[in-house]
Amino acid sequence: MEIIAGIDVGGTFTDVLLYHAVSGELRLAKVFSTPGAQADGLLTGLRQFEVPLAELDAVVHGTTVATNAVLERKGSRTALVTTRGFRDVLELRRRDRPTTYGLTGTYRPLVPRSLSFEVDERVDAQGNVVEPLSPATVEAVAAKLRESEVESVAICLISSHANADHERSLAHELRRLLPGVEVTASFEVCPEPGEFERAATTAANAFVRAPMSRYLGAVQERLGEQGFAKDVQVMQSSGGLIPARRGGELAVRTLLSGPAAGTVAAAAFGAAAGLPDVISCDMGGTSFDVALIPGGRPAVTAESALDYGVPIKVPMIDITTIGAGGGSLASVDRAGILQVGPESAGSDPGPACYGRGGTRPTVTDANIVLGRISADQRLGTQDGFRLDREAAVEAIRAHVAGPLGLDVTAAALAIIRFANEKMANAIRMVSVDKGHDPREFALVGFGGAGPMHVAELARAVGATTVLVPPHPGALSAYGCLIADVKYDYVTAVGTDVGECTPAVVERILADQAELGRKTLESDGFTGPDVVVEHIAEMSFSKQLYSIRVPLGSERDGWTSARLAEEFSREYLAIYNGRNPSGAIRLISLRTVVTGKRKPVKQVTAVSAERAPAGERTVVFSDGTHTVPVLRRESLRSGETLRGPLIVEQSDTTIVLPPATSAAVHENGSLIVKVAS
Structure with a gap:
């Protein structure tokens, strides 16, 4: 039986999904991350399945080690x-x-x-x-x-x-x-x-x-001590995997490891639901990561700034990250103005309601005060973890409600509205600022906190459709399960297109493809499992920025006229305007070589919890409502739900505000319609 583990280590929780290829069973573990010793949380999650590690065929890992170091x-x-x-x-x-x-x-x-x-x-x-x-x-x-x-x-x-x-x-x-x-x-x-x-x-x-290198080496060693004999695979920022033995040497390629995995999975579930144009909205405990996915393919950039003054010039999924997560701290500044984030409570001490020593209010504390999260609800699968509503109330009263002269409920609503507006602005940054209308996209809400906010975010940006995958709190771990192995090679050219002969282009692309094939062969990929895609980086003469021009799998016949034609077509598609005159430069040639892994079925994660339906009081922007509370496992394909409604599961809580409805897709996703 082929068994694969997908692992995403976040700032607050570590998510582990175990997939059994024969039975199609998907099991979930969600445990606290262990800052400074991330391998501990990873192993804690794997141990919950009680499956000998020697039986695992693959371990695929998304990590924030490199990101946090920078x-x-x-x-x-x-x-x-x-x-x-x-x-x-x-x-x-x-x-x-x-x-x-x-x-x-x-x-x-x-x-x-x-x-x-x-x-x-x-x-x-x-x-x-x-x-x-x-x-x-x-x-x-x-x-x-x-x-x-x-x-x-x-x-x-x-x-x-x-x-x-x-x-x-x-x-x-x-x-x-x-x-x-x-x-x-x-x-x-x-x-x-x-x-x-x-x-x-x-x-x-x-x-x-x-x-x-130390971290990946420690993970590989500790898994090996317990019987796992294969290479750990690591998610790259481009959305492809790389063996851990190479991940240390090319660490810069893993800077957006976890968020990239979530974007890959969001694209897959969007396509399965017939929604190729989606915007992924990953709200975890520390940050909110958003990416544009037009036509079912995440937008890729050749350069991204991880921090001010630190540009990273490697292929990366174009992800915008802001400090707005469930653990984002709320405070009132010296001017008497409410602030939410970017500072986060993380997993230690965590939000006040976690009962782990935190005393400052967070977005999660606001959600529990408003009834969107129940104090009786168990978050994650770690034993002994329950929520403390009174601690959340006291934190908001002391740090927000008192200084602003509000009651606790109004202060909690203000925290949620502030966080939502920050996240809505991030969505506009990846869509409106780049010439795309967010009303034409569906939002995919995931991360531990994402499904609580995504419907309100859709309303804020004018989107009418929201998709919540069947295991949203661990979607980045699912992205690790389905991602392919990928290598990227680039050769600088730096000449006018007219000066570059087809023979030179063919030689460069052929050398890159051959190197990629040999590398994938050493990883166990051969024949039809290997896919080659060529790309040209081109620009008009004296322009500072270049654009990526897809060349497909062909490496011969690229005359100067053909390259210029493809560049003009791509330029027009991006900028929707008349092409500037002037010489066209061929900056570099790039080849992406992919090793296709076996597909993973889109199934709902299994949970031992099957609590009966209930109801509770929840506060929304239009007032207080008594709403039904359902378990995600009780939903059936084709079923229709109407908001206001709460859906609980072990990895997250889904909030359907008033004036929304949802249909259950055959793979377990919720397709939510939001009234404008």
């Missing part, structure tokens, strides 16, 4: 080595500001200037060697790195995307001279033009490489 600046002690005269590349960045009219900023590079070192060498933009790499400066830099006691080194030499020979030699020598120090070269992670973006991406990889 955001909290808790990575390795990292140095940057670059060409003489360019040690300030990370400080100079693009001279932008965090706010357009702001006069100050809080930018702090991952590598301080004191740990930036230079070597004598120079390659020009065409890849010609202007000055050879000096062996003497390599020795001198190695001595300085040793003296500085660095744990990791990022190498980014000028124009190495055009000729990586110097960078390759330097990396080889530093690895020889500095045993035990992690070395990352830009040609290995980001062989593309754009000096600052390439340096920032390489520095980020070096910064998180050691902690990610």
